[in-house]
Amino acid sequence: MTGSTFVSVACSDELLKLRATQTASDFIASCQADPVPHRVVIGAAIAGSDLKHPSVLIVQRSAEERSYPNEWEIPGGHVDSGETIIEAVQREVFEETALVVTEVVSEFEGFCYWSTKYEEDESNHNLDKLLSVCTAQINFCVRVNNVSDIKLNPIEHQKHAWCTSENIDQFKMTTEMKKVVSDALVALAK
Secondary structure, eight states, X not given: OOEEEEEOOOOOHHHHHHHHHOBHHHHHHHOOOSSOOSEEEEEEEEBOSOTTSOOEEEEEEOTXXXXXXXXXXXXXXXXXXXXXXXXXXXXXXXXXXXXXXXXXXXXXXXXEEEEEEESSOGGGOOGGGEEEEEEEEEEEEEEESOTTOOOOOTTTEEEEEEEOTTTGGGSOOOHHHHHHHHHHHHHHHO
């Protein structure tokens, strides 16, 4: 996965209001990145409860994952058709952690990456129908109802941890994800 930054965000209430009404199709249509992404995913940096020492919830991908097994990331996933970007943040956080988003605090720097995707049903695994797609990841800092109520979806993730600037190097993650987590920690410290 090679990533490139597509936006550096100085988040405002107006931007969050836009994301609350904007779908993946709307985002792609307005995107000025080169290349224009084929799909949109979100990343949700869940803030820890200690505001004086910022931490972000990270989750370890399942050992059975096709891409990046056993690597650490923030919760996130695809923006479904017809769903707003903020609705996707709320849904993905709940699906992956059973936590309820109480506040979307800010948006922070996202990036684009290339990956392969099966043309139709991924369970078919017809290698003749692999496509290379550009994905835009939009990242948000969020607060949740009760950080101690984490229940991971075992199909997707096997462990969770609280990442700080002091322990980030202990977790195996892609260069892009390490930057996302570092950026989230900086954003939460403001």
